Amino acid sequence: GAVVSQHPSWVICKSGTSVKIECRSLDFQATTMFWYRQFPKKSLMLMATSNEGSKATYEQGVEKDKFLINHASLTLSTLTVTSAHPEDSSFYICSARWSDQETQYFGPGTRLLVL
């Protein structure tokens, strides 16, 4: 149980384009989803927290207009990297949990390369 998927697993795009990453909870209803960014050989850095039907809460230093998050249903959250630039290249990982649980279950991650 507690399976979280991400799509795509790999994306290459040109500078200036927008990229959408999907995160789905496959076997539970995720009241809260999280988006993380991870640099090589570093730990996960929380970008934002989203609750279903509400606006996302962004961590300090994360541009909300750059990283658009939508959590429209209890099984789907999306992260859109707008006007991507090479410095946005990274490994993006989502996680999800259900209402009264603290444990987060993570997706397999999406590697973004902006040329």
Add this chain to the structure above:
Amino acid sequence: EDQVTQSPEALRLQEGESSSLNCSYTVSGLRGLFWYRQDPGKGPEFLFTLYSAGEEKEKERLKATLTKKESFLHITAPKPEDSATYLCAVVYGQNFVFGPGTRLSVLP
């Protein structure tokens, strides 16, 4: 200052050589401590959740323990497939914070 640290940063073991990884935390109002395993290029895989001092959990060759200041992940007779980065994370208040991780290599 609230902090989560892990030691050692990297650990190399021979197959069968048992050892422990440490996660130390200085946070107020701990609500839970988590251990994850992360393989290169993949998302973290959930291992354990510990909620209170004295709690222990086991899964195959892994055993996690928790005190008021730290948690240990004991690895008994590790195999090469146990090689990975092991991350701990703590939840307190509205915060969910990861430690920097321990990179474990188990040599055959």
